[in-house]
Amino acid sequence: MEPAQAPLLPAPLVPADPTSPPPIEPAPPAPAHPMRTRLRDGISQPKTRTDGTVRYPVPHALLIVLDDVEPTCFSQASKHPLWCAAMSEEINALLRNQTWSLVPPSPTHIPVGCKWVFRIKRHSDGTIERYKARLVAKGFHQRPGIDYFETFSPVVKPATIRTVLSLAVSRRWSLRQLDVKNAFLHGFLQEDVYMVQPPGFVNPAHPTHICKLHKSLYGLKQAPRAWFNRISTFLLSLGFSRSLADSSLFIFQQGSHTIFLLLYVDDIVITGSDPSLLQTFISLLSRQFDIKDLGPLSYFLGLQVVSHDGALHLNQLKYVHDLLHKSNLLHAKPPSTPIAAKSVLTANDGDLLTSPTEYRELVGSLQYLTLTRPYISFAVNTVAQFMSSPRSPHMVAVKRILRYVKGTIDFGLHFTPQSPSTRLIVYSDADWAGCPDSRRSTTGYLIYLGSNLISWCSKKQPTVSRSSAESEYRALAHACAESSWLCSLLYELGVRLHFPVLMHCDNLSTTYMAANPVFHARTRHIELDYHFVREKVALGSHQVCFIPSVDQQADLLTKPLHKPRHHLLCSKLVRPRPLSLQGGVKPHALIKEEESETDSSQSQ
Incomplete structure (x- = not known):
């Protein structure tokens, strides 16, 4: 039998110390204040106790802001569950792919560093698609001739993309888009490369071991080449032939069946004469690589591709909106031409910019914008000639191009059947x-x-x-x-x-x-x-x-050129996106939304 538990007795009273000061009488209640508070109305939030490891609950409005910010290091991302899940997904993919094996360190093994890179992937309308964490090797630690040899890898040319899209429209072929998950992880390394263990995922059983890489990793200098060799070898084994004019274009021809494949790193666009043959090919590709079928081509390399009445319209609406938002020109007044007709930019006029980084970033972004906007090519080419030592008039010219782009935000190429x-x-x-x-x-x-x-x-x-x-x-x-x-x-x-x-x-x-x-x-x-x-x-x-x-x-x-001449020639090259397109954002809708938010905040 268990011993009977002693009854709980009240604590004995402690006699008062005669030397202690007399107890202070409570003050009378203060008169009621006329101000209404949330406590008077019965509105209160429960207190959350913490042991120092659990964060206090964040208000929903602040949580939305935090979810929209990309962390810059592992310590920031580790405090957010969405980014922690993204890192775990990346690590699991690396382990399944047998990217590395842990080996004891050696004086002859000089490992390269690694870090986490975080990106928010968005849809073409700007909404968040997913949170992506990427483990990237610090390739600048690699030694030439020891850790890597050849590094060049081709990408498809813009003219090839436009040519294939034009042919697909003319032949009424369907366009499909594929994305290869962790593409660089599929390439096999020919060199012996060692890397430190990833931050936050050090093996507790072997904390001092290093990773011997068997397959390529993002950040390695030879990673693009290893991936291109892997996928090109697989495509050639299926009967594809590599184009002599463009090494990133693969052609499959068997009887009356044809497939064109465009490869830009890990983004793939395919089109062909037989939709069932395309689906069979996608199934074969999925067995070899981790493929995500994105369906009909709609958003590729920042280009929005929209079909309408048998034609195809290419524009960079979202890319332009993000660029204008980044440069704080979303509400600027657009000029009539991208560069003044009598403007003469020279290399020595004006003061040097104290920080040329912003100028170079804007010019680089504008150069990518010329993929669908040939009418700004001359203006962008002009300002790109002063990248080494930009001056204040050059920055004024860049801002003018950006303001002009705002006025033609929905312009792009239009392909019709030929x-x-x-x-x-x-x-x-x-x-x-x-x-x-x-x-x-x-x-x-x-x-x-x-x-x-x-x-x-x-x-x-x-x-x-x-x-x-x-x-x-x-x-x-x-x-x-x-x-x-x-x-x-x-x-x-x-x-x-x-x-x-x-x-x-x-x-x-x-x-x-x-x-x-x-x-x-x-x-x-x-x-x-x-x-x-x-x-x-x-x-x-x-x-x-x-x-x-x-x-x-x-x-x-x-x-x-002057305004009339510029507008005449511009109308022959590009045209605005039709307003009747289904499933897309109407032209200027994003800008009007930003303007309405700005007006409301100013009125408040």
Whole structure:
């Protein structure tokens, strides 16, 4: 039997100490205050006890702000459950993939460091898709010739993307988008690379061990090359062939069935003649790699792709909105042109910027924006020439381009169906001695596949031209080389082109030089360009045609223009997104939402 428990007795009274001060009488209650408080109304929140490891509950409004912030280090992310779950998911994927094995440290093994990188993935409308944590190796610790050798890996060219999209529209093919999860982890390493254990996930049984990498990891210098070799080897084993014109384009041809695959690191776009064959291929790809099928192509590399009435519209609405928000120009007044018609930017005018980082970031973002906006190519090319030592007038010019982009935020390329047998049409132009510092000319050209614009360029020429005819001829040679490359690409894609390729030039001397060998003495110093174009014209693959300057569309890519001329040529290159598109954000809707929020906050 258990012993009986002693009854609980009341604590004995402690006699009062005669030396202690007498007890203080409680003060009478204070008169009721007329102010109403939440406690008087019975509104109170329960107190939450903590032992120092559990955080107090965060208000919902503040939690939304915290969820929208990307941590910069592991210590910040470890305090948020969503980021902790993202890191655990990444580590589990690495372990399943057998990316590394733990080995004891050795004096001959010099491990590289690693860190966590956190990103919030969003949909095209700006809403949060998922929280992504990536373990990245510190590749700058690697030693050349020991930890890595070859590092180059190709990516698909923008002109190839636009060409394939134009063909898919013309052939009524479906476009599918795939994403490879942890793409770089699939590549096999040929070198012995060691890495420290990830922060927050050190093996307690072997805390001093290091990781010997068997497969590539993000951040390693050879990771892109290892991944490209892995997936290209797999595609070639399925019967695909790699394009000679673009190494990141893979073509499958079997009878009447065709598949085109565009590879940009871990983003894949496929299109083909048979939807069932596409689905079979996606299933085979999913067995080899961790593939996420994103369905029909809608958002790729910051480009929003929208189908409408058999046509395809490409724009960068979300990218522009984020760029304007970052530069605090979301509510600025847009000008009529991206660069003033009489503006002359030089390398020595104005004061040097104290911090050129912002200038370089904005110019780099604008360069990516030219993927769907050729009408700002000349302005962006102009401000990009001062990246080494930007000055205050250059920053003013960059802000003007951004304000102009705000006024044309919904503009983009528009692809319509073309006939099976179409023609390449080229517009070539040059601005002779347009640069006030070096007196070099500017090359500009546009290349159309039927009525779809697929390639363009605005670039300063590498040498000084002694005459306007010479600058025009150099521009014609660049356009001829690009059109020749596009002809070989279209041949591999099975497109029957009408020849010759028509190259329009507004300089009579240039057209004569392309057809008449008597001018050889005048063009001895540009002999290579001369012989290249002459050879194409003699073979009959190209034909140089004169066009009046008023009809020269490439004029937009060589010099600043006045408002009427700029708007006329701009309307021939791009168009705004139709308002009747389903499932997308209407043009300017994001900006109007921001403006309404700003107005309401100011009124408060």
